Amino acid sequence: MIQKLFNWYFTSKALPYWGVLCLDCAIVMFSGYLAEYFELGGSGFAASFWAITHSLLLCVLLFVIAFRVFSTYSGVVRYSSFVDLQRIAAATSLGSLLTYLMSLAVNHVWSIDEVLMPSLSGIILMFTSSTCLMFMVRVAVKSMFDARRKDEQALKTVIYGIKHGAIGMAKMIKSQSPQRYVLDSFISPDGQMVGHMLMGVKVREVKDTLASQLKADGIDAILVSPVQADTFREDDHFINELIANGIKIMMMPHALEWDGKSELPQDQLHEVDIEDLLPRDKIEVDMNAIGALLTGKRIMITGAAGSIGSEMVRQVAVYHPSELILIDQAETPMHDIRLLMQRQFPAIKSETIVASICNATFMEAIFAAHQPEYVFHAAAYKHVPMMEDNPAMAVQNNIYGTRVIADLAVKYGTKKFVMISTDKAVNPTNVMGCSKRICEIYCQSLNKAIAEGKVKGITQFVTTRFGNVLGSNGSVIPLFKQQIRNGGPLTVTHPDIIRFFMLIPEACKLVLEAGTMGNGGEIFVFDMGKPVKIVDLAKRMIALSGAKNIGIKFTGLREGEKLYEEVLSDQEENIPTKHPKIMRAKVREYEYATACENEKALLDLSYTYNDMDIVKKMKDIVPEYKSQVSKYEILDKK
Structure with missing residues (x-):
């Protein structure tokens, strides 16, 4: 049953907006119940259940306003990014602020006994719980999607370069569907950040035994950052070692220029021809x-x-x-x-x-x-x-x-x-x-x-x-x-x-x-x-x-x-x-x-x-x- 659900979701275009909105509202409702349970204890929570429910329905309406302001439900969950998580945090912050203002109005201005608005500590707990749960749902869905869409023929790869061009390339290959490359590590041409972690994988250094080490680690291909292409072409020894060890070299064509920042065209990365490996200086004209x-x-x-x-x-x-x-x-x-x-x-x-x-x-x-x-x-x-x-x-x-x-x-x-x-x-x-x-x-x-x-x-x-x-x-x-x-x-x-x-x-x-x-x-x-x-x-x-x-x-x-x-x-x-x-x-x-x-x-x-x-x-x-x-x-x- 669960497998069928996954297949339906990941093969459809996207969960409808209203579906994402309903899921987030359910998370807010659950977080409110959780906060009130800790505030009132089990017996108090049971005795005030309907008053709590009425108050949380009002809170959900306030959160819906915040979701609308920050459009948290308009993205595709499987493609969530850091920007989406920022929007969620902003929306839950606004929803919590509106809930606090409404709590003041209900408890001190209107004095409505049928509605039991959460206290400040309860609102803080509800904010923390709802934000974390929304984060976790999106990260989990994205992780399951990434795991499911990996092509069985995906190449285990390293990226030559560690700066903005390499980061852009890493993001590009991770967003491909089906995934053609599995990122193992980065290679630092100038020795910077060696031994550190970058995007969750290690950074290697260039040395005489690197190509044989890559082969021993099961690396299928090296992806050369366009920003580092000229440096790579100059290293004849490393290129020859890669070729000798049967490691594919993937580059962009000579003629295609890229600034290393804008989106990299996915179809431009290809296994090298000899023309791609010949050293040359970039030609600038007026x-x-x-x-x-x-x-x-x-x-x-x-x-x-x-x-x-x-x-x-x-x-x-x-x-x-x-x-x-x-x-x-x-x-x-x-x-x-x-x-x-x-x-x-x-x-x-x-x-x-x-x-x-x-x-x-x-x-x-x-x-x-x-x-x-x-x-x-x-x-x-x-x-x-x-x-x-x-x-x-x-x-x-x-x-x-x-x-x-x-x-x-x-x-x-x-x-x-x-x-x-x-x-x-x-x-x-x-x-x-x-x-x-x-x-x-x-x-x-x-x-x-x-x-x-x-x-x-x-x-x-x-x-x-x-x-x-x-x-x-x-x-x-x-x-x-x-x-x-x-x-x-x-x-x-x-x-x-x-x-x-x-x-x-x-x-x-x-x-x-x-x-x-x-x-x-x-x-x-x-x-x-x-x-x-x-x-x-x-x-x-x-x-x-x-x-x-x-x-x-x-x-x-x-x-x-x-x-x-x-x-x-x-x-x-x-x-x-x-x-x-x-x-x-x-x-x-x-x-x-x-x-x-x-x-x-x-x-x-x-x-x-x-x-x-x-x-x-x-x-x-x-x-x-x-x-x-x-x-x-x-x-x-x-």
Whole structure:
């Protein structure tokens, strides 16, 4: 019978308001009887039972007024909190005060013999008893509810962190239904409060044997407080030990920001991907400056369907431009961008145009029709091995396509042109990197020509360089994930190869920030943080996956591939800017006439489709271009 009652209550939405009110009134009535019994004794209580009952009914009415004032019956008992208990204490205090005033009136003013109001000591006893009983009922119901709703598959967990972020996370997991996690303890990253109790559980310290101790204690998972996420990522040893001991690591995604105080979205806590564990510094940008630049403006984004371009679309749309002109030659991804704009930004006028930036006639028609005030140029072929085999396409798409967009930006009065380049443009060792360096040269020389009055225009050209972005199309992490799903092995080109990584949203934030601070002619380079050894990345991904018997195969450097990437060449200087993550490269500048002449000769040569002749010309334009692991190395020996 009791089990059926529990099942009914805990599976229904909530006990009705009147039910909670009746329960509280019954508690007040019982507390009054109890107080009078102690006041009058057993015989006196029996002799005055009806007079006591009449007085307590009057008292209950006074308490109902207090319950109404503080809304003690409006909450759901199973979800009671400290605030609810405070309201109960306030309500019983008010009810007791009203009862005392009524007692004075009945006993000394009206002198009603049929009603035996409680004395002051009886009222105090009734207040104490009713308050405690209401507390106990709510705590008991909540405890039974918490015990009943625990999922049998709930993970025994510890929380990394002890401050407001960790407390918020602990409250969140305790309120889940069904309960997915059972909190065992907290971990203090800085050693504070070790040995103390927090929210009824102990606080552990970080030490070399902690991961093995957690395993011995039956801990299934560690939940990392978002406030302590950066500290956690820095502790490679502890992370490796957790993975080795089979303890799941639960974190929020990199891109989701949380202040540690507001309610934490329950669906955002997930088992980590490798991206979540890579150390990184939080990127702060000047939101006001970016908003002032973009709000209400006509903005063009080329390569809008790509990894960087699509994120640029999302970030720019937040600032409510008057119009977005989105260009990419990939039809299906552009359809996805169109749906994204309709779904997330329906109030923004947007044009999703399937076109190649090399189509000068169509591009001019687009510029003439929309006259964009700002252009973010992200369109480019980017895969190193593909461009090694197709240098003509690198010239025609990357170099000529950039010139088409840049020249049209000047012709139609674009205020600022931001070109997205790559760290592979520095001391290039491959066709793709060299093609982007030639793009940089053209944009910078055109900006110089405008500043010197040699070319009529107002456009400011700004270039941004950065390295690999996590999760981009064709990057190493999605490749490794696919290889793990296929049973391995994971292919790494060289045991010593390292790369810098940055999150796509953070890279795009810095692009926007660089766009606002640039006055024209700058090449900005981003601080990419700590380099990551690719073989270590592969080993950690295998461990995180839990897959067994997956090996790593070294395949040798690909054509044009470096062991490490640079963001500055030997001849360049690193000049700081107002943003700590953005530097300005002081590069060798070219005359605009020379840049035009070189580009025309290179474009004409590209239509011969003679790879050696095309690459030879590229090396003439960019003398620091030295091929590696490539058929074009022979050109460097001549």
